[in-house]
Amino acid sequence: MVDSKDLLKQLDSLAQLDIDAVHAYTAAIDRIDLPDVKEQLTVFRGDHERHIVELSPFVERMGGKPPKRTPDFKGFLIQGFTAVRSMISNESALKAMKSNEELTNKSYDKALELQLPQDIRAVIEKNRGDERRHLAYVNKCIEDRVWERPEKTAA
Numbered sequence: 001m002v003d004s005k006d007l008l009k010q011l012d013s014l015a016q017l018d019i020d021a022v023h024a025y026t027a028a029i030d031r032i033d034l035p036d037v038k039e040q041l042t043v044f045r046g047d048h049e050r051h052i053v054e055l056s057p058f059v060e061r062m063g064g065k066p067p068k069r070t071p072d073f074k075g076f077l078i079q080g081f082t083a084v085r086s087m088i089s090n091e092s093a094l095k096a097m098k099s100n101e102e103l104t105n106k107s108y109d110k111a112l113e114l115q116l117p118q119d120i121r122a123v124i125e126k127n128r129g130d131e132r133r134h135l136a137y138v139n140k141c142i143e144d145r146v147w148e149r150p151e152k153t154a155a
């Protein structure tokens with residue numbers, strides 16, 4: 001089983017990453033004007049909110065404090081977060097979210113390489129499933145070049 005200090009660190013950084021993702025999604029949702037894409041990204045932001053709620057009790061159980069819901073400006077997502085804030089087109093916002101989602105996917109994959117208590121593993125596996133869906137959707141948007149649709153409605 002993983003050392004409890006390492007486990008706490010891992011849980012803490014996943015929760016912080018989910019917090020950063022919520023902020024990045026908010027920035028992207030504000031900038032994207034394709035209604036169906038906006039709606040989908042809002043659902044994904046809700047998944048990240050749920051991840052924070054689900055990870056926090058584990059952090060507390062391991063003796064940590066649940067992370068504050070402010071973006072970690074020194075943290076993992078800062079690059080992607082800044083990118084979304086500074087980009088105004090649908091295309092650039094989606095591409096920034098793609099790199100954010102690649103990062104969350106990688107981080108959840110890495111966490112699952114540890115020997116985890118069963119209840120923690122179950123939550124992390126479920127969250128990774130969400131991350132895979134998010135990335136697949138964003139990739140599909142980019143592949144389909146949704147920003148080039150003549151009408152800004154669902155295809």
Ligand SMILES: [Fe+2]
Binds near residue numbers: 044131
């Ligand atoms: Fe995600």
